[in-house]
Amino acid sequence: MTARDRVAKDGRPTINDIARMAGVSKKTVSRVINESLFVKEDTREAIQSIIRETGYVPDPQARGLAFRHSFLVGLIYDNPNAQHTIDHQQGLLEAMAGTGFELVVRRVDRTSPTLVEDMRAFIERQKLFGVVLPSPVSEEERLVDLLKELDRRYVRISSTPLDQADRMVVSHDGQGAAQAAHHLAGLGHTRIALISGQQGRRSSSVRMQGFEEGLAEHGLALDPALVRRGAYTYESGVQAARELLAMEPRPTAIFCLNDEMAAGAYLAARERGLVVGADISIVGFDDAPIAARLWPTMTSVRLPLRQMGRIAGEMLTPSALREAPATPREIVPELIVRNSTAAVS
Amino acid sequence: MTARDRVAKDGRPTINDIARMAGVSKKTVSRVINESLFVKEDTREAIQSIIRETGYVPDPQARGLAFRHSFLVGLIYDNPNAQHTIDHQQGLLEAMAGTGFELVVRRVDRTSPTLVEDMRAFIERQKLFGVVLPSPVSEEERLVDLLKELDRRYVRISSTPLDQADRMVVSHDGQGAAQAAHHLAGLGHTRIALISGQQGRRSSSVRMQGFEEGLAEHGLALDPALVRRGAYTYESGVQAARELLAMEPRPTAIFCLNDEMAAGAYLAARERGLVVGADISIVGFDDAPIAARLWPTMTSVRLPLRQMGRIAGEMLTPSALREAPATPREIVPELIVRNSTAAVS
DNA sequence: CTGAAAGCGCTTACAG
DNA sequence: CTGAAAGCGCTTACAG
Numbered sequence: 001m002t003a004r005d006r007v008a009k010d011g012r013p014t015i016n017d018i019a020r021m022a023g024v025s026k027k028t029v030s031r032v033i034n035e036s037l038f039v040k041e042d043t044r045e046a047i048q049s050i051i052r053e054t055g056y057v058p059d060p061q062a063r064g065l066a067f068r069h070s071f072l073v074g075l076i077y078d079n080p081n082a083q084h085t086i087d088h089q090q091g092l093l094e095a096m097a098g099t100g101f102e103l104v105v106r107r108v109d110r111t112s113p114t115l116v117e118d119m120r121a122f123i124e125r126q127k128l129f130g131v132v133l134p135s136p137v138s139e140e141e142r143l144v145d146l147l148k149e150l151d152r153r154y155v156r157i158s159s160t161p162l163d164q165a166d167r168m169v170v171s172h173d174g175q176g177a178a179q180a181a182h183h184l185a186g187l188g189h190t191r192i193a194l195i196s197g198q199q200g201r202r203s204s205s206v207r208m209q210g211f212e213e214g215l216a217e218h219g220l221a222l223d224p225a226l227v228r229r230g231a232y233t234y235e236s237g238v239q240a241a242r243e244l245l246a247m248e249p250r251p252t253a254i255f256c257l258n259d260e261m262a263a264g265a266y267l268a269a270r271e272r273g274l275v276v277g278a279d280i281s282i283v284g285f286d287d288a289p290i291a292a293r294l295w296p297t298m299t300s301v302r303l304p305l306r307q308m309g310r311i312a313g314e315m316l317t318p319s320a321l322r323e324a325p326a327t328p329r330e331i332v333p334e335l336i337v338r339n340s341t342a343a344v345s
Numbered sequence: 346m347t348a349r350d351r352v353a354k355d356g357r358p359t360i361n362d363i364a365r366m367a368g369v370s371k372k373t374v375s376r377v378i379n380e381s382l383f384v385k386e387d388t389r390e391a392i393q394s395i396i397r398e399t400g401y402v403p404d405p406q407a408r409g410l411a412f413r414h415s416f417l418v419g420l421i422y423d424n425p426n427a428q429h430t431i432d433h434q435q436g437l438l439e440a441m442a443g444t445g446f447e448l449v450v451r452r453v454d455r456t457s458p459t460l461v462e463d464m465r466a467f468i469e470r471q472k473l474f475g476v477v478l479p480s481p482v483s484e485e486e487r488l489v490d491l492l493k494e495l496d497r498r499y500v501r502i503s504s505t506p507l508d509q510a511d512r513m514v515v516s517h518d519g520q521g522a523a524q525a526a527h528h529l530a531g532l533g534h535t536r537i538a539l540i541s542g543q544q545g546r547r548s549s550s551v552r553m554q555g556f557e558e559g560l561a562e563h564g565l566a567l568d569p570a571l572v573r574r575g576a577y578t579y580e581s582g583v584q585a586a587r588e589l590l591a592m593e594p595r596p597t598a599i600f601c602l603n604d605e606m607a608a609g610a611y612l613a614a615r616e617r618g619l620v621v622g623a624d625i626s627i628v629g630f631d632d633a634p635i636a637a638r639l640w641p642t643m644t645s646v647r648l649p650l651r652q653m654g655r656i657a658g659e660m661l662t663p664s665a666l667r668e669a670p671a672t673p674r675e676i677v678p679e680l681i682v683r684n685s686t687a688a689v690s
Numbered sequence: 691c692t693g694a695a696a697g698c699g700c701t702t703a704c705a706g
Numbered sequence: 707c708t709g710a711a712a713g714c715g716c717t718t719a720c721a722g
Contacts, residue, residue, distance in 0.1 A: 012469060014715055014716085015715060024692075025692065025693045026693090027693055027694085027717080027718095028691090028693075030717060031691090031692085034717085038691055038692085043691080043692085057466070057470055058715080059410075059472075060470060061409045061410050061415060061472065061714090061716090062410055062698090062714070062715035062717090063717075064406045064698095064716090065406050065410055065700085065714090065715080065717090066697080066698055066716045066718075067698085067716085067717070067718095068717095072447075082428045082431035083427045085427075085431055086427035089450060089452075102417075102449045103449065103451075104417075104447045104448065104449055104450075105434060105450055106438070106447075106448075107434075107435060107438050124357060125402055125404075126405065127406065234638060266640065267638075267640065289427075290634075290635055292579075293608045293612075294639070295611065295612065295615055295640075359699055361700095369708075369709085370710075371699090371701095372701085372708070372709055372710085376707095379701085383707055384707070384708085388707080404699050406698090406699080406700090407698070407700040407714090408699080408700055408701075409700090410701090410713095410714045410716085411700045411701035411702075412700085412701070412714085
């Protein structure tokens with residue numbers, strides 16, 4: 001008869017089963033589960049081996065009730081880009097695998113007047129252990145204030161440091177944009193246009209500033225007349241690029257602050273009979289799957305979204321709680337050069 | 346002094362607070378929460394109004410512990426296509442909003458030898474209320490058997506009925522594929538090629554069969570020599586299309602069983618100097634965002650993934666539990682005609 | 691280092 | 707129609 005057979009036949013063993021089998025109180029088993037230091041070595045080992053044999057795993061619901069917090073981590077997102085969310089999610093799940101924590105997802109509308117109270121209800125009701133805020137939700141200070149008020153752990157993912165280092169995953173989008181500037185300047189471009197994201201979006205201002213700084217290193221400046229505001233959507237990219245390509249003289253390159261808008265710029269170029277990668281150079285940002293599927297393939301700044309999610313997950317995970325003070329988790333996006341850019345003719 | 350002020354200052358009201366304020370036992374409050382019929386109308390109303398005033402919401406963790414199941418619904422997915430997962434997720438979240446249930450996501454590897462035991466641990470440990478299985482995980486009978494053994498509610502999303510109607514969301518991919526056949530036949534195509542998904546994938550065989558049936562209505566048959574096996578990936582589409590376009594005589598149309606492979610076919614066509622939508626017609630399946638962003642825009646069979654997710658969520662939701670016997674939840678995908686298809690010249 | 695008691699916030703039997 | 711007791715599977719004080 002194995003240990004497993006000795007527990008109630010209609011379910012998994014509980015802390016009481018383990019205690020009985022080990023001949024100790026449930027409290028001592030609890031101490032072992034929670035890695036208390038005040039357990040005699042022999043006792044601990046005996047209990048651990050029984051736990052192993054029986055396959056006992058403490059009930060997260062019961063633990064949560066007693067602990068007054070659950071073992072759920074919330075991913076609160078508001079980004080229409082499927083790839084962004086799925087990649088972050090994937091990285092988070094990788095980091096959380098085997099930790100006993102689970103990922104609860106929640107899509108929100110940042111502009112909703114009830115955002116904060118909805119999130120308050122969600123976080124309190126589920127007694128979330130922690131929360132991950134990807135961009136652009138990470139820019140909502142109202143949410144961060146709420147998290148502080150409720151004393152919840154959180155990690156913000158953003159293109160610029162918005163918070164103390166142990167609460168941030170930073171992708172230095174500015175440095176990625178600067179690489180795009182070096183690339184275009186190196187190809188001899190001087191009439192360079194830019195299509196931005198919405199006003200107020202941190203990623204947009206950070207990328208634009210980084211691009212300008214990159215250009216400055218080559219003695220170039222961004223001509224305000226060649227800057228159009230987009231909205232990170234395909235349609236806005238089409239529209240902005242149409243305007244830019246109608247100008248005289250025409251810009252020879254366009255840096256689009258995300259791939260969706262860059263894809264829109266491809267269409268605008270085609271409408272005018274311009275060959276992308278010859279008559280006009282286009283650079284995107286994200287390196288989403290579409291970048292490699294368009295023709296010609298698109299030069300783009302790669303954002304390692306999955307890796308960023310993984311880091312966020314590790315930062316929220318309990319093992320990380322015990323580690324040395326968190327070092328800044330920072331990432332520098334890398335320019336992927338493909339065929340949408342070429343030397344000025 | 347409002348009702349809200351009367352509860353413990355350091356947190357949300359509990360069932361005990363409500364009971365005290367209503368002058369009844371907690372059991373009676375519990376009956377109201379769970380919509381028992383055995384509560385006097387007056388009592389019920391009094392309690393309900395106090396619940397409303399205080400903003401009381403029962404603790405899902407405590408309820409779960411007593412009920413022996415949580416209020417978590419699991420989304421178990423294994424589809425590299427981000428859009429598929431995010432759309433299903435979005436629909437599920439819409440359906441679950443306000444129900445008190447939360448969505449826990451879990452990415453699995455269908456080919457993992459530990460798949461079933463991993464899922465058993467997940468489902469048992471979290472005491473999931475229900476599970477959603479999107480394609481192709483929905484085709485894993487081992488998982489379905491496990492769900493039955495554990496007596497868990499579940500909904501399978503698939504392109505063909507695999508289970509009883511109240512456990513299925515069916516998209517009749519065959520009928521969508523037939524529309525593609527009618528479209529191409531109507532344009533005069535007769536040398537029509539097809540790139541399939543992996544062997545064993547239900548969606549692939551269903552779409553292929555539907556396509557053949559559609560062709561048959563026009564007196565056409567699919568030439569086995571013009572059928573290539575792909576793997577639902579961009580690269581496999583490129584490869585298969587290269588082979589097909591090298592044939593003499595060349596097919597005049599290619600039906601790709603998903604958009605990713607169709608995007609690959611675009612590249613293969615370009616490599617040969619063929620103009621998509623003129624020299625060669627290409628039809629995809631999914632109508633993913635990329636279909637409208639490629640040039641020329643792609644004709645594709647639209648799969649309403651979000652709607653399918655919403656239906657699945659409604660089927661798992663408790664309100665649905667009380668409704669009349671579930672009618673089959675079935676969907677017919679719709680062909681979206683764009684510019685990648687044209688009459689044979 | 692270890693345990694008996696009480697409690698986390700609910701529900702299930704069982705009475706009445 | 708309503709309630710007092712016991713219990714879901716854990717942990718937090720509090721003792722020893």
